[in-house]
Amino acid sequence: MSDFIYEKDADGIVTVTMDMAGQSANTMNARFVPGMQDVIAKLRAEEDLRGVIFASAKKTFFAGGDLNDILATTRADAETFAYIEANKAVYRDLERLPVPVVAAINGAALGGGYELCLACNHRIVADDPKAVVGLPEVTLGLLPGAGGVVRLTALLGLEKALPYLLEGKQAKPQQALSEGMVDAVVAKDELIPAARAWIKANPDSQTQPWDRKGFRYPNGDALHPRIRQTIQVSSAMLFQKTRGLLPAPEKILDIAVNSMRMSFDAALRMESRGIVALMTTPECKAAITTFFFGMQAIRSGKVRPEGPQWKASKAAVLGAGMMGSGIAYAHARAGLTTALKDMEMARAEKGKAYSQALCDKAIKRGRMSEEARAALLDKITPVTDDAACKGADIIIEAVFEDIDLKETVIPETWKQLADDGIYGSNTSTLPISILAESCPDPTRFIGLHFFSPVDKMKVVEIIMGEKTSAETLRRAYDYVQQIGYMPIVVNDSRGFFTSRVFGTFMDEGMQLLQDGMSPAAIERAAWKAGMPVGPLAVSDEVSQVLSQKVRRTHEALDARLGVESDFGHHNTASARVVDAMIAQGRGGRHYGGGFYDYASDGTKSLWPGLSQFAQGNAEVPMEDAIDRLLYRQAIETLRCLDEGVLNTEVEANLGGIFAIGFPAHTGGAIQFIRGIGVDAFNARAKALAERYGERFAIPDAAFDRLRDSAAEAA
Template sequence: MNSIRYEQDAQGIVTLTFDAPGAPVNTMTPQWQADLTSCVERLYAEKDGVRGVILASAKDTFFAGADLKAVLELKPDAGAAVFADIEITKKQFRRLEQLGRPVVAMLAGTALGGGWELALAAHQRIAVDSPKIQFGLPEVTLGLLPGASGVTKTVRLLGLLESMPYLVEGKTLRPAEAHKLGLVGELVASADQLRAAAIKWIEANPNAVQPWDVKGHKIPGGTPSSPKVAQALAIGPSMLRQKTRGLYPAPEAILACMVEGAQVDFDTALRIESRWLATLVASPVTHALIGVFFDRNLVKSGASRPKDVPKWKASKVGILGAGMMGAGIAYSNAMRGVACVLKDVSIERAEQGKSYTKKLSDKRVARGIMAADKQAATLALITPTAAASDLRGCDLIIEAVFEQRALKATVTQEAEPMLAPGGFFASNTSTLPITGLATASARPDKFIGLHFFSPVDKMELVEIIKGRQTDAETLARAYDYVLQIGKTPIVVNDSRGFYTSRTFGTFVMEGCAMLEEGIPATVIENAALAAGMPVGPLAVLDETSLSLSVHVMAQTAADLAAEGKRFDKRPGEALVEMMVKEFKRPGRAAGGGFYDYPEGEKKRLWPGLKERFEKPGVAWDIAELRDRILYRQAVETLRCLADGVLESGHDANIGSIFGIGFPAWTGGAWRFIEAQGLDAFCARARELAAAHGERFTPPVLPAGWAPGQKVG
């Protein structure tokens, strides 16, 4: 056997150690499945001499689950083969738990997906009590279903309603949470205590059986016909459809599998589970979501980082500006143990910025996920100040002041001399070209853009922008820093708006262009939701501020005028300017924009939109509106790739999903193009251009073009 070691001690306890050769984690490869079958056969053949079985791992994690690369290779007609394959795996799990000997899973590391399903095949799970370890069934996030008995067993352990967050939403658990739910039977302080605890349990439970094999076992909380459960299930599907918009098949398949399986015996439920999995594995949405998983791993492994620069860590970071962005950046540093100096024009404003971290960490303390002493240590890492001299010795200084070129130049020149030898300077700008901002720097080669997204504590993406003179060491260190504070970096080349702001602008302005055409605002917002955007373009523009968009237009016009170029407003921009200047509705923060925000009530569209912009009888088609919303962003992504602003498809996909909310069901803006084929995508884009304007016209690309190849 290549992937499992079978070892029996003098007391008759067999340890099956999972150890895939040459791989960082264990996965359910065909070799592993064959080895598991051999191990189970041997256990049955030598059963008389076996007192118990321990499941262990030689890796840092317990088990990673399915081989996702193999899933990506499945064709649409693969359902029958997948059903047969998963049934073989489940048969071995079932034989293991019905061996008549106690089976214990020793969990020294994370067990997710198929790995957790393997752990559920044991009668007892003993885990190291570490906050770094995760358990659970997050298959739904990959468009899949926990098909190796995960749905069936979780329902029978927790009940239909209690198991929904862990199955339909894919919520994961720390060991202490799993223990509280009864999914883990015992916690130990360290890995070297696992084996003794496992042997002790085996000796105390020689006749262990699974709960569902006990005669008379009932599902906690009741079956689907129980009044409380039936009431919840009556509205469950509609609530789920409201969240998924019908774009994500997996959550609905999981719910159906849960309900159907709860009405039959255990073994029949397992077969139902296999059938539902077979309907999902070759789905385009599943492949797209798995593609996002691999793209994220590529990014986190440093795919866009210069390879020949040593790894680096920041010890002290300076942050200029303690407003919403600066305070969020300080929080992200402190929560990852990075000391930072938070500077503003007064100590009062700097202290107010620090209080943001206290406010967020207070919530964590109240929920019991952060100890009071840990909170105190975290807050101590943030030094509020009004003095530039306190920045002395920073490895990195991040400017996060207002989007005004002159102001950014002033704070750059004041703070940059405080950098430690070899330190670098970053601007948190969302639109202003980095090369232009770097003219205020004494070391433009050590100047870079770090575009954080609001709210920083929740948004994981950071867009790293290379100026024309930014050197490889600065880029590599910026990349390392973003990973150090737990964020996900993408790398782009310099241009106005970079990638995310430039493409986000096309989304919101397309919504405004539709409003200019007289299409009802409610139709526009719902078309965006139907396409899979998290929020409508008018609502999101209210949040980001219409006045900021007007300011950006003015700054762009001034910059272009200085270059001897003319600024022409795009469709939708004149409407935004009218909303701010004529109707005095600059956005939510200032009281209202496209929406009204009555105190204590839900927001609602401003009635003035209907009076001033909607045109009775204007024709619209929801499918066409959906295409306009998606294609406008995808065409801009293609232009960014052709222009060399983006250099890779993975940065385009991750940036579009996590930066601008492009629907995850597509796998990202570049994968959305790839899925149709470049020629077919461009043909549809040209149709939209003919109907709605040249903004939809795709770039002219040479034959054989691929991301990373700059055109022109």
């Protein structure tokens, strides 16, 4: 019982303080169940026990299960089921004690931690915004398997419970109180006294509501007309949101609904079977690997160069177009003073107005106050003079994607940089090493590729040039985190990582168009694959004009350097279709129409003229179309990793999801390959290459290295 501090006072109330040895947080580790069994046995042996309080010696209350154990689980067998049942049995034993039990929640109680609270008769939480409660297991491809689905449904009723179960929502103290997830909110130092006082005032409150005779579910059971309607609507909305690609939400909804149709203990066993089934799914492994351990690696700085933390206090953004305006807003929202420069004051002021419009929208939605808007806008100063940027810790060049323009702007504005400041270019495809030739000190020059719209796309691709110093990389990494964005570090190449991969997605949509697949079926294949937008629709948003300009820019760069790069080498359909579309006045949404026609009421429909691009009338199976869209991106990501453009699988996976929209349920492109199996993926890629072209071919050596890296990690 070294992990549990057991103290009994003169009133017969026992306080059990959880303090897992050698850990910063309390978790369901290998010692948890035996320790809890010992605690419960000792409580049962007490002769004059009047009540029990569960508290924590850590900053958080309880963090839940050990995800490493879940990752290591490969079989949904009787042994795994027994393990889950043992974990939740201690909670059932706890709520069957003959005295009232109180959870004194001093900090975050999530997952298994909140399930422990649910097994208590009364829940008191500290008045601290960090003391959140919730069941986020669904975000990890799991379900709350220690009674969370069954108990929360019984406590709140189906309607109120579903958002917390299906979305993994977390509630701060006051919201948790109003929702009925906790029973009281007190000051942190009043937690234990308040728990003792409640036990003394409620000596006969030891029976849980669901164990009382005549228990009724709040707002009705599964047969109630209103609840039956909720079930129908929830099922439809869930499929619309997940597209049937995420097994966890479907399983949770099924268990929550059916738990109301059977005995409580039978429902708990059904819940155990549900989590066992989910633990071995590719979706679960992907979510834990990418969204828990991957995000943890990024946030903790595991891929950040070592050195002291750096913080910018003054910034300048050059170019008040859509990207520059968005970057200025991101700065201001993080409290970073920014000069927003353009050639004309009207354009610079229009750039600031972009931030005001975003603030106004936030105020309308109740997410921002007038004072907060004024403070944010005060951080942005529209300017036209370079001197106004003097002393900036960081300058972000965000002018048009034109190498000649950038090579003019960079040296002109460099002199305004602070002596130890860094200079970033918001280029999406142009080599940083070449742009660095135009600045006085290439060691302080780096690529900082934001994504549009900047206020929603919270990721930045940091591109290392050949001469960029580790110090500059560290400062750029800190800057990106300072403004609340996710840094993804890559090495210099044509198109870097994200633009290369994104280009393959758009191209494969056009390849399918050439093969004779109907445009509607192409967009449907992308939907079924889990992409946020179809390749034809997203091509219109990017615009054919920009796609053509990027290609021609790199052709001109090849001519200037006397080389023939392989950037976009396989994107043959894009070159043919885009040029023809532009020639017919179909430049994209911004230009009045492209693959789609756009009506004045905001609706859109596929342009009938797309049939002209079909070079054949091939019957492309939907399964092939889905695989082609995903495999093209995964293969290009693997190429980037194999070539050293990408440094880590973590950044490959998270960058692909958050910057490009690679389906989140896969855990990212490299995790997608691992989820299928390296050899199985390779075999399928070869089959696609034989049938559809060499763009799906990749050397076996790349797969060998991927296989070897997995063995090393193990």
